[in-house]
Amino acid sequence: MTAATFGSLLGPVHARLEAVAGFDHAPGAEAVIAATQMAGRAAATLTRYLADIAPYGMAEAITSPALDSWSRAVVDAREALRLAEARLRSGVPEQGMAELGAADPLVGWLGETAGLLAAGRDLLHSHFGTDTQDGWTERSDWAVVVNSVPVTRALVATVARWSQQLSCAMVRLSVAAARDRFVPVSVYQGLVGAVAWLVTASAMLWAGQRGDPADAADGELLAAIPVNVLDIRDPPREAETVAELAAGVAASAARLRRIAWVSVDWSAWSPAMTADSWQWTATAAAVVCHVSGLILQAQIDHRGAADGVPAVRGQLHSATEAAGRACSRWRAAASAWREVMTETKGLTAPTVPDAGDMTVRLGRLAFGDPVWTPSLGPQVPPQNLTDRSADGVRFVVAVEAMHHAADALARTGAADLHAVQTAVRASRLYVPTRTLPEEYDVPYKFGHATPAQAAAVVDAYQAAFEAAVHMVEDLDALAVTLHSPSRILAAVRAAAHPEQRDTQAVVPGSLAAPPFSPLSRELGAIEDIHPGPVEQAVRQMQTTDPVLMLRAKAIDLAGRELLTEARRTHCGHSGSRRPNDEQTAGAASAQARLAAQSFPRQGVTPIRTAQRRVPSADVHSRAPIIKR
Amino acid sequence: MRQIQDVQARVRAACGTADMLGAAWDAFTLLLDTCEAGVDSSPGLFAAFAFAAATASRGRLMLESAPSLPPGAGNQASRAAVVKHDLDQAAGALAGLAAALGQRLGEAAVAAADVGDRAACLDAAAEAVRVAELLSGRWR
Numbered sequence: 001m002t003a004a005t006f007g008s009l010l011g012p013v014h015a016r017l018e019a020v021a022g023f024d025h026a027p028g029a030e031a032v033i034a035a036t037q038m039a040g041r042a043a044a045t046l047t048r049y050l051a052d053i054a055p056y057g058m059a060e061a062i063t064s065p066a067l068d069s070w071s072r073a074v075v076d077a078r079e080a081l082r083l084a085e086a087r088l089r090s091g092v093p094e095q096g097m098a099e100l101g102a103a104d105p106l107v108g109w110l111g112e113t114a115g116l117l118a119a120g121r122d123l124l125h126s127h128f129g130t131d132t133q134d135g136w137t138e139r140s141d142w143a144v145v146v147n148s149v150p151v152t153r154a155l156v157a158t159v160a161r162w163s164q165q166l167s168c169a170m171v172r173l174s175v176a177a178a179r180d181r182f183v184p185v186s187v188y189q190g191l192v193g194a195v196a197w198l199v200t201a202s203a204m205l206w207a208g209q210r211g212d213p214a215d216a217a218d219g220e221l222l223a224a225i226p227v228n229v230l231d232i233r234d235p236p237r238e239a240e241t242v243a244e245l246a247a248g249v250a251a252s253a254a255r256l257r258r259i260a261w262v263s264v265d266w267s268a269w270s271p272a273m274t275a276d277s278w279q280w281t282a283t284a285a286a287v288v289c290h291v292s293g294l295i296l297q298a299q300i301d302h303r304g305a306a307d308g309v310p311a312v313r314g315q316l317h318s319a320t321e322a323a324g325r326a327c328s329r330w331r332a333a334a335s336a337w338r339e340v341m342t343e344t345k346g347l348t349a350p351t352v353p354d355a356g357d358m359t360v361r362l363g364r365l366a367f368g369d370p371v372w373t374p375s376l377g378p379q380v381p382p383q384n385l386t387d388r389s390a391d392g393v394r395f396v397v398a399v400e401a402m403h404h405a406a407d408a409l410a411r412t413g414a415a416d417l418h419a420v421q422t423a424v425r426a427s428r429l430y431v432p433t434r435t436l437p438e439e440y441d442v443p444y445k446f447g448h449a450t451p452a453q454a455a456a457v458v459d460a461y462q463a464a465f466e467a468a469v470h471m472v473e474d475l476d477a478l479a480v481t482l483h484s485p486s487r488i489l490a491a492v493r494a495a496a497h498p499e500q501r502d503t504q505a506v507v508p509g510s511l512a513a514p515p516f517s518p519l520s521r522e523l524g525a526i527e528d529i530h531p532g533p534v535e536q537a538v539r540q541m542q543t544t545d546p547v548l549m550l551r552a553k554a555i556d557l558a559g560r561e562l563l564t565e566a567r568r569t570h571c572g573h574s575g576s577r578r579p580n581d582e583q584t585a586g587a588a589s590a591q592a593r594l595a596a597q598s599f600p601r602q603g604v605t606p607i608r609t610a611q612r613r614v615p616s617a618d619v620h621s622r623a624p625i626i627k628r
Numbered sequence: 629m630r631q632i633q634d635v636q637a638r639v640r641a642a643c644g645t646a647d648m649l650g651a652a653w654d655a656f657t658l659l660l661d662t663c664e665a666g667v668d669s670s671p672g673l674f675a676a677f678a679f680a681a682a683t684a685s686r687g688r689l690m691l692e693s694a695p696s697l698p699p700g701a702g703n704q705a706s707r708a709a710v711v712k713h714d715l716d717q718a719a720g721a722l723a724g725l726a727a728a729l730g731q732r733l734g735e736a737a738v739a740a741a742d743v744g745d746r747a748a749c750l751d752a753a754a755e756a757v758r759v760a761e762l763l764s765g766r767w768r
Contacts, residue, residue, distance in 0.1 A: 276686055283682040287675045294671050331667070331678065338660075338685040345690075345751070363675060374675035375762045432692040445693050 003231055003254065007223025009120045013162065016109040016116070020169035023106055029182035031104035033092055035173055036187055038110035040088035042166060043081055043194065045117040046201075049159050050078035052121070053152055058554030073208025074156060077201040079550050081163065084197035087190045088170075110169070117162070126228035140228045140261050141411065141496065145221065148495035150214075154222035157214040160205035167198035204547065221495060224488045230258045233353060236360045239370040242394050245361045246401035250486075252358040253408035259350045260408075260415035268426040275429070277349030278416060279337035282464065284355040285409045286330035287374055289471065291359075291366045292402040293323035298366075299395060311481050319474040322467070326409075329460075329467035333416075336460040339435050340449055342428050351412060358405050365398055396482050403479045403486040406472040413465035420461050424454040532556025629714075632658065632721045639725070639732050645745050646696045648736040652752060653697065655729045656688035659722060659759055669715055676719070680762045684726075687755030694748035696740075723763035730756035 020035075027035065054061070054074040061067055061075035127143040128136055138144065145151055174191035177183040234251055266273050300316050364372045423429055429449040433442045440447060449457075476490035531539065535552040543549070635655050642648040663681035667674055691697055733753035740746040 279682050279686065280679075283678050287678055290671075290674050290678075334678070334682050335664075335685075337682075339689065341689055345686075359675070367672070373765075374679050375765050432689070434692075445695070 003226040006225045009116050013116045016113045017165035017169055019109045021172050027104050027106050029180050032177050032183050034107040035110050036088050037092050038114050040085050041114035043085035046159055047081040050074050059558035062551055070208045073204045076547055077204040080197045080201035084194040087193035123227045144496040145492050150218040150495050151222050153214040154218035156205055160202045163198050163202040167195050170195045221491050242397050245365045246397045248361045249358050249401040250404040252354040253404035255354045256408040257411050260411045264415045264418050268422045271344040272348040274344050275337050275342045276345050277347050277352055279334050280347050281351050281355050282330050282334035284359045286327050287359050288405050289323045289327035291362045293320055295366045295398050296320040315478040319478050322471040322474040326467040326471040329464040333460040333464040336457045339431050341430050396484050400484045400486040403475040406475050407489045410468040410472045413468040417461040417465045429454055632725055636725045636728050639729050645740050649694050650698045653691050656684050659684040676762050680759045683755050683758045687752045690751035691748055695742050695744045719763050723760050726756050726760035
């Protein structure tokens, strides 16, 4: 049982939008209205996807020199989608009428599409939370991946594709609306208007990605993002197949990753985090590494997967050595607890059951024994997983299982290292008094571990963690070469790599900063505002470029806000201000400052004319003329 | 092998809480060192010996809290039994020792007058039983 992924939503969304675009029945007026309403919901969700990616105001996007063309394209597309949504919603006359058509499959498809799109966004959001100061915090290892450049690229491409599909569906729906005289004109006009904005949004996004398009690997990474929940534990059963064993290992690994994330700070206080548990988990990790080494060595000995692929042979040797090193380091970590305990005892940590399940399943995979357990049983040699007559892909499946296990151990290692350090700081480690130096006069059987004793435990975990990371990196390479499904773990690691994060931090279009922030203030108002001087000037040029119109509206809006802010400031100087005004003015002034960089003080004239009229001496004393 | 039998005989013959605790301490030490030494003897035995060693070390640590534990315990040199030649037989002997240890510690817990001794014996008995299970093919 594995968690739902973003990829599991892609197919159903595609299928439903295709169904809407290709329907061949004549829906009634009520169904057209209801479908339009559902399409409006879908467009609203697409808007929110883009707002998550580029949480910048329109004015900010136009004026900020820090934003690249890619980010501007996302902001423009977001506004276009917002307009599409507004068109779709504005046409629908009343709620009651729309509900009459709910039985039509068209409405069902679009309703399900809207629901699936919202679920996909919720899935991405599940990796983030808010802290006590209402700031955004990461809630899983995947949060970094969600914010990464490859996933952002893939998400933009996906929204572009959805917008395109939705526009096709709306074209089909508008034709049906045109044929039915009971459909209000406003609905028909809304559909036609929405089609234009949906196409515009899609085109903007494709154009924005021209220089740096999403590739297949980006799409795979996006599709692999799971919902951030802890699945139900699935203990090993007797006589599981190789594929079931591997799937079970992957499921335990996913649970261990999740547990590692949430339990990392428990060690300061939780009675469940015991020395017994840490020692047991370290022992299980050593066994997993040992068993993995046996599987890999068996492949080398039998010349199975290595045959005909020179790269694999080297990777097998490297991974085998890494597994051996990791095994030794985990054993040392387990041994470090021999004379150290916590004030609570027992195998109570949440990692224990899953580490056990993973060990059992990997052992069964290695020894080919359906009832193998870590306890002493019949001694059999590791099975030959290269036996192609039985199942040609068994070794690749085994690599997948080992890869998941190693990845989970690396994360558990990091979490345990942090947890042990926390336990040391919280003075939770105790040793028998007889092991303390002479100068320690402790009238009890146990005393606090000395700094040297605590450091020995921490050092052992540091070494185990580093060895675990090396092992998983070697298995990354092997998984990629063998095209194992687990190669996505390597992509995840690459996306979450610190260097990648630094790069991403300077790419304004990514989800980097701040992730999933609310939509900018002008959204929702931009469609309704009366044309300002900039928009009127652009209209006078009889331009048909929707991007120009969109930006003109945004600049007008920003200008109005600036004037409002200026008036408020003026009033503030001349009269008393309420305490809350400070905050409001502060927030508004940031927008106003941005707008002031480009907002013209007088009516706009064509740029070339303006440039001719402005004397060179005045250039620096004026607000800059709008430039594109 | 003889060493395992000697320690087991001592555990069985222990009389009184302090004597039992001292014998148990030595038995856990022997289990720990022998299992640790046996870990690399055979790929198939790695897991059993690794978990048994960890469990034995916990059992020994449980005894440390017993007020009646003789002061000399813990100051002896390591005495791993040689298990390289007949691993199955050695594992069987160790499982027997652990089972006897669990049983005798359970009895000692019942007989102990001191609450601290009783708790230590009970906790250590549970670990001894676990070692016996690990070395005789039972996994919980």
